[in-house]
Amino acid sequence: MAEVRLEGLGKSFGTSRAVTGMDLVIADGEFVVLLGPTGAGKTTTLRLIAGLERPDAGSIRIGEEDVTGLSPAERDVAFVFQQYSLYPHLSVFDNLAFPLKSPARRWSAGEIDARVRDIARMVRIDHKLDSKSTKLSGGEMQRVAIGRALVREPSIFLMDEPLSSLDAKLRADLRLELKRIQSEIGATLLYVTHDQIEAMTMADRIGILAEGHLTQIGSPREIYTAPANLHVAARLGHPHINLIKPGLLPCQSMPDGVRTIGARTEHILVEAAASVAQGNGRVDWIEHLGDQNHLHILVDGQKITLLADPYSGFKAGDPVSVSLKQPLFFGADDRRITDV
Amino acid sequence: MNNDTGMIDRAATMAAKATPPRLVRRVRGLSDKAIAWLFIAPTMLLLLVINIFPLIWTIQLSFTNYRANRPNAEVVNVGLRNYERLLTDPDVWIAMQTTAQFVFWSILLQTVIGFTLAYLIDRKFRGHAFWTTVILIPMMLSPAVVGNFWRFLYQPQIGLFNYIVSFFTGIEPSSFEMLGSVSLAPWSIVIVDTWMWTPYVMLICLAGLRSIPDYIYEAAEVDRASPWRQFWSITVPMALPFIMLAVLFRGIENFKMFDMVNLLTGGGPGSITEVASITLKRQAFEAWRTGPSSAFAIILFVAVFGLANIYVKALNRVKQR
Numbered sequence: 101m102a103e104v105r106l107e108g109l110g111k112s113f114g115t116s117r118a119v120t121g122m123d124l125v126i127a128d129g130e131f132v133v134l135l136g137p138t139g140a141g142k143t144t145t146l147r148l149i150a151g152l153e154r155p156d157a158g159s160i161r162i163g164e165e166d167v168t169g170l171s172p173a174e175r176d177v178a179f180v181f182q183q184y185s186l187y188p189h190l191s192v193f194d195n196l197a198f199p200l201k202s203p204a205r206r207w208s209a210g211e212i213d214a215r216v217r218d219i220a221r222m223v224r225i226d227h228k229l230d231s232k233s234t235k236l237s238g239g240e241m242q243r244v245a246i247g248r249a250l251v252r253e254p255s256i257f258l259m260d261e262p263l264s265s266l267d268a269k270l271r272a273d274l275r276l277e278l279k280r281i282q283s284e285i286g287a288t289l290l291y292v293t294h295d296q297i298e299a300m301t302m303a304d305r306i307g308i309l310a311e312g313h314l315t316q317i318g319s320p321r322e323i324y325t326a327p328a329n330l331h332v333a334a335r336l337g338h339p340h341i342n343l344i345k346p347g348l349l350p351c352q353s354m355p356d357g358v359r360t361i362g363a364r365t366e367h368i369l370v371e372a373a374a375s376v377a378q379g380n381g382r383v384d385w386i387e388h389l390g391d392q393n394h395l396h397i398l399v400d401g402q403k404i405t406l407l408a409d410p411y412s413g414f415k416a417g418d419p420v421s422v423s424l425k426q427p428l429f430f431g432a433d434d435r436r437i438t439d440v
Numbered sequence: 441m442n443n444d445t446g447m448i449d450r451a452a453t454m455a456a457k458a459t460p461p462r463l464v465r466r467v468r469g470l471s472d473k474a475i476a477w478l479f480i481a482p483t484m485l486l487l488l489v490i491n492i493f494p495l496i497w498t499i500q501l502s503f504t505n506y507r508a509n510r511p512n513a514e515v516v517n518v519g520l521r522n523y524e525r526l527l528t529d530p531d532v533w534i535a536m537q538t539t540a541q542f543v544f545w546s547i548l549l550q551t552v553i554g555f556t557l558a559y560l561i562d563r564k565f566r567g568h569a570f571w572t573t574v575i576l577i578p579m580m581l582s583p584a585v586v587g588n589f590w591r592f593l594y595q596p597q598i599g600l601f602n603y604i605v606s607f608f609t610g611i612e613p614s615s616f617e618m619l620g621s622v623s624l625a626p627w628s629i630v631i632v633d634t635w636m637w638t639p640y641v642m643l644i645c646l647a648g649l650r651s652i653p654d655y656i657y658e659a660a661e662v663d664r665a666s667p668w669r670q671f672w673s674i675t676v677p678m679a680l681p682f683i684m685l686a687v688l689f690r691g692i693e694n695f696k697m698f699d700m701v702n703l704l705t706g707g708g709p710g711s712i713t714e715v716a717s718i719t720l721k722r723q724a725f726e727a728w729r730t731g732p733s734s735a736f737a738i739i740l741f742v743a744v745f746g747l748a749n750i751y752v753k754a755l756n757r758v759k760q761r
């Protein structure tokens with residue numbers, strides 16, 4: 101395992117810039133998650149590190165070595181592709197064994213067999229070892245793809261939405277498993293996902309990507325509580341952060357130059373009002389998600405959504421008074437105003 | 441939506457009014473299956489007339505001593521004697537052996553060269569589309585043209601072929617005769633067949649190579665497989681069904697190879713290049729032994745059919761792997 105250092109990395113396809121000026125250091129043994137909307141350049145970043153794309157600008161170092169000009173094989177990275185990329189003519193076993201059969205490794209058949217069975221058990225695919233890889237379900241293919249990366253001991257693991265087509269339970273199981281494996285072997289791991297829970301629970305640091313730029317990188321807590329700008333704030337939080345104009349809701353202290361206020365559930369106080377006249381909004385409707393409810397409140401025609409206790413007792417149409425409690429303030433340039 | 445169906449209904453009613461009532465009832469009464477049969481009937485009929493009927497007639501003739509040049513002579517049913525004679529005739533076996541050797545060598549060369557060309561063209565270098573077209577030209581020519589054209593090339597005095605060979609090897613151009621020499625004549629046919637049909641094999645192999653998605657190679661490269669290993673563990677196994685298909689098509693074609701041999705050597709010198717189809721022609725249209733040659737045709741047919749069947753089974757097994 102090794103440290104990976106990206107400096108001023110850039111890549112364009114024709115006129116569209118997929119990645120621009122990316123600086124990122126992934127420490128040895130660190131788990132970094134990239135979050136970003138579709139088309140932000142997440143896959144391109146991974147492909148650049150793997151050597152499947154040549155950068156237009158910048159450099160990539162793995163450990164001590166500058167690998168910018170090296171081929172994928174010379175870089176020793178493991179990649180879990182977004183579209184699985186299994187070898188269609190091989191069985192699950194042979195797919196998993198493929199990286200081990202490299203002549204440079206000189207592993208005996210017995211060693212390969214033992215290793216493949218170990219990993220197959222880990223990603224719960226050991227019952228399908230003899231199946232042809234095209235005869236698997238999407239989730240099974242994804243597990244084989246993860247396994248094919250894990251059999252190796254590369255300098256960095258690159259994973260492109262590796263859990264996206266699994267059901268919720270298996271995803272939760274494998275999330276824990278993957279995190280455990282990662283910390284056990286001290287793997288350096290760069291991981292792309294759209295799933296906020298994956299990002300928050302697994303990452304040592306989260307990097308937020310927008311239009312090819314790395315907008316912010318920091319611990320999950322930092323990204324969540326101190327987002328650098330509106331875009332980052334909008335990536336995390338469930339339900340989606342409420343963006344409201346200053347003055348709509350009462351707020352204790354507000355700095356100058358605020359254009360937008362970002363308010364999550366923990367920034368909003370909702371109390372039942374005795375009558376419509378006493379409150380400043382009313383409950384529009386309540387969305388029941390099972391273990392929790394989404395409360396949709398209308399204030400002056402603007403909708404505010406927050407998480408609510410299922411036993412809070414609110415009903416649709418109830419008058420409420422809503423106020424803010426230390427929300428996030430964003431200025432005219434959409435950056436967060438930090439000196440409150 | 442409602443409007444549409446209304447219109448269609450109206451059109452149908454109008455059409456129905458314009459058609460005599462009995463026909464309407466008949467057409468309306470036809471099941472889907474009957475209509476399907478109605479559509480394929482012309483094709484079936486044509487197949488029956490030009491394929492199945494001659495086959496049955498040939499089978500029938502193969503049990504007789506019928507001679508096409510003496511249609512009025514008495515036709516005697518000889519039972520299995522034609523088959524018996526043919527299968528014990530050493531000349532027939534030599535013809536079969538000659539055919540087998542042609543099939544083997546021309547397919548081997550065509551497959552190796554065709555696959556190599558396909559592999560090179562698949563690299564998508566500049567102008568690869570142009571070169572693909574150029575390579576395909578021989579295949580588009582008629583075998584008769586190719587035969588005559590190569591007869592000139594093989595001419596010992598004025599032929600270009602001998603000069604090219606002499607240019608590279610220093611052998612006197614008029615000192616050898618491709619079509620006339622016992623040792624060279626078989627190879628001259630293999631060369632022409634390879635020249636003409638390698639593009640065909642290349643085309644099928646190219647389709648196979650193009651069917652391998654790029655991401656497989658990317659995965660293999662990340663998995664640190666060398667180009668050599670990628671070729672043997674990805675390219676070849678994934679293109680194998682296509683290669684086998686090309687071999688099958690060429691095999692069946694070459695088994696009945698006739699026009700090119702007939703034009704180039706006519707089976708000679710002596711009977712060195714006498715493949716089965718030439719023997720058949722000599723028997724049927726020079727010796728006019730229609731009955732026995734029918735039997736020979738049936739034997740060839742069964743052999744090709746049987747071999748092709750075994751081969752297709754193997755092909756399916758490869759595809760299922």
Ligand SMILES: Nc1ncnc2c1ncn2[C@@H]1O[C@H](COP(=O)(O)OP(=O)(O)OP(=O)(O)O)[C@@H](O)[C@H]1O
Pocket residue numbers: 113116117118136137138139140141142143144145182
């Ligand atoms: N091979 C390519 N040729 C041309 N454009 C490309 C190519 N690969 C990516 N792009 C473009 O680069 C941009 C970034 O693509 P990328 O695949 O990195 O997005 P992503 O963040 O992985 O998105 P997603 O979440 O949908 O997977 C997109 O606008 C895409 O259209």
Ligand SMILES: [Mg+2]
Pocket residue numbers: 142143144182260
């Ligand atoms: Mg992607």
